[in-house]
Amino acid sequence: MPKGKRSVKNIALIISILAAASCASNSVSRKPGDALLIGENSSTLKVMIRTIDDGEILWVGNYTLGTRAVVAPGEHKVNVMCEFKFSWGIKMVPGNIQINAQSSTDYKITGRLSSDEKSCNLSASI
Secondary structure: OOOOHHHHHHHHHHHHHHHHHHOOOOOOOOOOOOOOEEEEEOOOOOEEEEEEOOOOEEEOOOEEEEEEEEEEEEEEEEEEEEEEEOOEEEEEEEEEEEEEEOOOOEEEEEEEEOOOOOEEEEEEEO
């Protein structure tokens, strides 16, 4: 095989491995009965879960926050960072929400930029 084609195949393989690792870095381990928190991840907003109940920061790798977290049933304070994407760039602001998690339930967390643009107004839906 010519050297140029081998290089292209190697690059494609490296990209595939990196993409798979990127997806795996946001996986969470869920036990039966746990609730799943899912931050919105769209073209205009990414809700990244930072802490649960003022615990440690939930890094998923390389100082990156993920969009998913698992919690036991009960009342939880969820701290997030909202990344709003605009044509001129990105604005990141913090937000908090209280969630009374029910057993084996998935919650989608979405947000809106506050009127003073200093925080993220959050809501959770099943």
